[in-house]
Amino acid sequence: MTEYKAQTTDMLFAMNDVLDYAEHYASLPSGADATPDIVHAVLNEYAKLCENVIVPINRHGDEEGCTWQEGQVKTPTGYKEAYEQYREGGWPSLSSSIEVGGQGLPASLSKIVCEMLVSASPGFALYTAGQSGAIETIAEYGSEQQRALYETKLVSGEWNATMCLTEPHCGTDLGLMKTKAEPQVGGTYKVTGTKIFITGGEHDLTDNIVHIVLARLPDAPQGTKGISLFIVPKFLSDDDGNLGQRNSVHCGSIEKKMGVKASATCVMNFDGATGFLLGTENEGLKAMFTFMNAARIATATQGVSHAEFGYQKSLNYAKERLQMRALSGVKNPSGPADPIIVHPDVRRMLLTQKAFAEGNRLLNYYLAKQLDIALESKSEIERLAAKTRLDLLTPIAKAFSTETGYESANFAMQCFGGHGYIREWGVEQNVRDARIAMLYEGTTGIQALDLLGRKVLANNAHSLIAYTNELRAYWSSVDLPESLQPQLNKLLNYIDTWLGATHNIGERAKQNMEEVGAASVSYLMLSGHILLAHFWLQSAFVAINKQKENIEKKDFYLAKVETARFYFDHLLPRCEGYLASIHAGADSMMSITEAQLAAW
């Protein structure tokens, strides 16, 4: 049984057939080299790396985990060699500027290929996540000298990097941050404090690790407006990157976690470590927000990775595992029982995974396209529109893709019956690894508040209305086959319902702000289901046309039409539950007292 097959066919379908990436890339400064042929080749090369080099280290990475001894972290056997191959393939540099040694391809392409790396090994993939964040941050805010030194070393993959935000008492609420940075003679800073949950804070994959640290200057305003960014490398270096003195930042311990065990999650102690200001004083959090959309799209993509991995494993198993006969009569007369794929409930679990994997893939590619436009378009209006769209949809994608990714991973396990609980099959690891994505980069609850409070109600639903108008205009403009008309009617009805629910919450929030929090997660899940209805209908529509011209891939296209139908029949109706909960409001959440909750 193949462990994992990169879904390049579907990735290209999403990019080229549904979302017009060819045209999109042609319009971007960075897209000159990103022709369909090149993109195809990039995906194929990356797929090979993932299937042949990364997949083989995944399972034992989970078993072996990382070890910590006297401040040093050892990654699992084979991880250093795999990282070396990843680096030699030039993958850290895919979307980075040519001037720092990058390949200068569009930002979206990095997000897109990432899916494969996470399916292949979520623990390994996390060593590349801090890397991307740091590269993007230094590229935007670094001085020329900082870019030449740090960005170059990171883009080449010689050095690795982290983002140091969380402290023991502050995760979501960064305003409570205590880590301080004191200015020194000569323009450097002494950074002191403890950061936790630092992914790849210490390891043996690279000679140096560059920490991007959020800290407070002595005279900084209170709360989130007093946070600045600092570069704190593990080893100080000269301008050419020749390593010098060991900096006083050390890994105090690593966490024992539910999953992603191959990734070292570190407590980092900064004891007057030498740091360099990155960007403007007290504008650290603003800088973080710039990159949060990118980081959240990357996390959303992890939801796709887990759904895809589980789907493949459980589909293969369901075709082979013989158990019981179909209720409608024997399907495998020569065997002692039928393969379990004949049973409708097994198909329900498989189709749910497929619907979420492929639906969320499209949603995330749509966002990745907006990310390119926001970064690169020559038109300020286009950049702003893309940014607004990203702001609106990114929290949905992050929370919805990871929630449904986890649900999918659980369905994969369920298809295996009791065998799914045993480690050797790898599907329980997928569940454990998938679980973190609903927590980090802002929990589902935080995404939901961001969506409903900040991105929808705070601007009178302006950007939501703009988006839904665009959806309506799109569906008016296409010549839809009669067979898809009932699905379109459902989608258009739900778009109305979505706007109606928004208005309703907005009105109630005028009386009681807690209505926003009470409705938020149901509202986000409702939004996600409606978005996926749009993307599934679009997939079916495109596929119906494509299957006529491409006989060879007929099954692939027909699967799109069938899965869309399943999605509208069996998953979209969950909206009804979310709507009823939204309309029921905050009262029965808020009226119970703490004493009553704990009355036992």
Add this chain to the structure above:
Amino acid sequence: MTEYKAQTTDMLFAMNDVLDYAEHYASLPSGADATPDIVHAVLNEYAKLCENVIVPINRHGDEEGCTWQEGQVKTPTGYKEAYEQYREGGWPSLSSSIEVGGQGLPASLSKIVCEMLVSASPGFALYTAGQSGAIETIAEYGSEQQRALYETKLVSGEWNATMCLTEPHCGTDLGLMKTKAEPQVGGTYKVTGTKIFITGGEHDLTDNIVHIVLARLPDAPQGTKGISLFIVPKFLSDDDGNLGQRNSVHCGSIEKKMGVKASATCVMNFDGATGFLLGTENEGLKAMFTFMNAARIATATQGVSHAEFGYQKSLNYAKERLQMRALSGVKNPSGPADPIIVHPDVRRMLLTQKAFAEGNRLLNYYLAKQLDIALESKSEIERLAAKTRLDLLTPIAKAFSTETGYESANFAMQCFGGHGYIREWGVEQNVRDARIAMLYEGTTGIQALDLLGRKVLANNAHSLIAYTNELRAYWSSVDLPESLQPQLNKLLNYIDTWLGATHNIGERAKQNMEEVGAASVSYLMLSGHILLAHFWLQSAFVAINKQKENIEKKDFYLAKVETARFYFDHLLPRCEGYLASIHAGADSMMSITEAQLAAW
């Protein structure tokens, strides 16, 4: 922070105030000694054991796990001592016959107290599960001699036991079973075959382990009608239980699992092991079915245990963790932020856990009461009615309690944010431990098929109609306060909808049997949500009256009323999604081909 507090107050509320257990026990032969005072004392003693002896071994049992060496299994440090205290407390004998050394209390009481043991340590609790199954099986089918030897030793806890059903190629489909039993001169049998997933198949807690093994006689009919039951002890003994020859049954390995790591899950090799026929030849599976209801209620109770454990942990955390300010204004002005319990979405997650823990507790106690009646009532009509009710509701309780128990465990973790993913808090262990309950003793899918196919449609919904008539009659008979009337209307509407959906599926199944499988899980989840609506309304109704007379527990009773309101507002509406999926039918699950599913 307390790790776990046994919920004796709520257990007694469910038993005495809602379900009239006092009257029920008074009517049972075994209930003479089960007065409210004795029951209260039993719960308190069991609670002490769980809180003081079992909780402390839980976390490190997960970390250390079991080890296998040359056929021997070592349980985690402290497990043998804890088992000794469990045994000395007389807990294995609670519901067993006095004639074999038991305490002769009603069967329900064993099921009820079990919840605490599983909350305290799911891994430890599993060593008592095979015990109960074997005791019940031998009590029902054993010869006098077998009962005197094996049941006595098991009831005293000196020996432990397993149930050996599953084989590598057959879990659900026991008709495929291959293990064989060959008759020997002298009336014994040689049992040969491999059994997997044997909970507690080998360990160091007791001197002997008694395996109840399903196997085929040489001339047995094919399929499930050719299965017999055998007693295969690890050590053969004389009639007084003095150990003799080591039997040729050995543990080949133990599984590495996602959770319940303190429990040894064994591959058991029977190499011509000496076995003793238990009950009648070829009627082994029938015997198993007799006890399946009891085993499934026990598993359903595990769902309650996990929801309860997670609820307590996350409630305590939510009261202490300071992060952000309430949207409606500062609630904790003297602190740097408000405790997260002020946020509506955190309350939503807490109330969901509370609603499922306490709602499922009532459902399971209702079933445990039916179990007593089915076992003990002098009236055959009552026994049959209780058996029919059990048959109908047990698959719902098993699947619904464990699915919502897992959901609850995940919500507990979500309340902790990123900290929940770290092992030290124990909430991720709760998620991993809870996951197995949806798989063993029949997966959710199997329970759903059993419910809809066998228990509902096969008898023209006769027993469902009888049950819903009883519910309607109950609600017509009570004098409900005006404030609960809207909830009653919702409940009665959903009862109509439930019957309507049943009829609708039945009609479609006449054309296509796959409609049953396609609707089954949604139907089961719909049924579970409606059952809990009944039990929550009943709780609120009882609590409204009780709070007037019991000022001291006012908060406890008001919490019932508030949680019922939350349940009707925010959880019951999920039914709408299930209903829509049921009505959409099998077509979009079945029409996609295997080739299309794998077209990549």
